[in-house]
Amino acid sequence: MSKAVTAALRGTRAQEDYLEQILTLIEDKGYARVVDIARNLGIAQASVTGMIQRMDTDGLVTYEKYRGVILTQAGEDIARAIVRRHESLAEFFALFGLDEKSIYDDIEGIEHHMSQPILATIQALTGELERQPALLERVKKKMAGSG
Amino acid sequence: MSKAVTAALRGTRAQEDYLEQILTLIEDKGYARVVDIARNLGIAQASVTGMIQRMDTDGLVTYEKYRGVILTQAGEDIARAIVRRHESLAEFFALFGLDEKSIYDDIEGIEHHMSQPILATIQALTGELERQPALLERVKKKMAGSG
DNA sequence: ATAATAATATAGTCTAGACTAACTTTAATT
DNA sequence: AATTAAAGTTAGTCTAGACTATATTATTAT
Known part of the structure; x- marks a missing residue:
């Protein structure tokens, strides 16, 4: 019996794009900076900051001012599903x-x-x-x- | 030489949903009423009225108050592309x-x-x-x- | 250690696209 | 023809997600 790995978790379309990008950056460089997320998604830095704060509220990432972003377990699950x-x-x-x-x-x-x-x-x-x-x-x- | 039928026209995601629905209704029943569009897309009637007005402005449909909606050529092209x-x-x-x-x-x-x-x-x-x-x-x- | 630069954050604005509540027009019934 | 019901519209509100301009914090170079 395989465990129910496929949690039905979903973010919004935009959030899934962010999560995918954040996971990719973390795996590539070890960390995800606002400036890189912004460049890779083609949106403004300020927009990224705003979205990240919302995603922290939603429990998808953990965010501390000026200290970068990491994925929560829920966020990582979604990110991996999207990447897959x-x-x-x-x-x-x-x-x-x-x-x-x-x-x-x-x-x-x-x-x-x-x-x-x-x-x-x-x-x-x-x-x-x-x-x-x-x-x-x-x-x-x-x-x-x-x- | 085949004609360039595949115009690169695109509406927004939501507009494409509306167009697909409107075309289906017109082909099924001969006309597309606001109430049917609303029911089929699962949204409120007032939202449909609002969107249809915007789509008229954008040249995707022709709208006359209380008289229903028809597709413009541009709208029909997009609708058919989506349905296909x-x-x-x-x-x-x-x-x-x-x-x-x-x-x-x-x-x-x-x-x-x-x-x-x-x-x-x-x-x-x-x-x-x-x-x-x-x-x-x-x-x-x-x-x-x-x- | 200080100045300059890069990264991040905040504040305020905008648009798309949804909603509800209230009003108007059209269609159906008597 | 008058009433009622159904369809459609308007007005006003809300949220997501983007933007710019401005401020703040971190980092790098001197």
Whole structure:
């Protein structure tokens, strides 16, 4: 019996974007600064400060003035779920030779709307298709015609 | 040379939901009333009136007080693009035996974030997988384990 | 240690998009 | 035709989430 890891926790769309970004920064550099979050999300620093304060209130991050942000367990759970969805999608669409540079942008937004059944389908299908190079080639050919 | 039918027109997320709903109502019953839009989207009538007025200003619908709403060409283009995306997704995930009743809800939201490459991939892949019953069966089995 | 710079925070404003309550218009019933 | 019910509108409020301008704190360089 696997534990119920998939808590049904969800932030707002915007909060999920922040959480995803914060987790990425922490894993990459060890900490998440307001200035980096702002740059990566393309919004103003002051907006980030405001949002972080709201997310602290909501129990998604722990925030201390001038001392940076860390994720609460709840926040980290959501962040990991989002990252997992984004990565699953990227891995899936990479099968079809989509431009590596643009895949991430093309997917952007979908990860916030992936139900568990959809995620499970994508993951299972990815595993199968990896063993079907001929099929993948045919799909790529078709796509060339509709691009 | 095919004409550039895929205009890059986009409304906001909320506007796309309204447009999708209005088009569906018009095709189903011949007209779109505020009360039906409100019920189907689960929001208050007054909110619908307000949004429709904004969408008239934005050139997405034509609105006359007390006389209902019709789509402009721009609005219809967006609506059809959204419906097409939603249907393509539904058709795709139906391949894997997901519960017909819940597919539509599971997909909800994704259609607003589907870039052209993603759409083309899904459509091409759907065509191929229809001819791969054995592969589809294997995917279904895998999913049973992760659901 | 102080001055300059970078990072962060606060205050106040704006827009989208929802709400409720109250009013008006249209449609249906008698 | 008058009344009632249903549909639609208006007015005013609220929240999320962005913005700019200004202030404060931390950090770096001298």
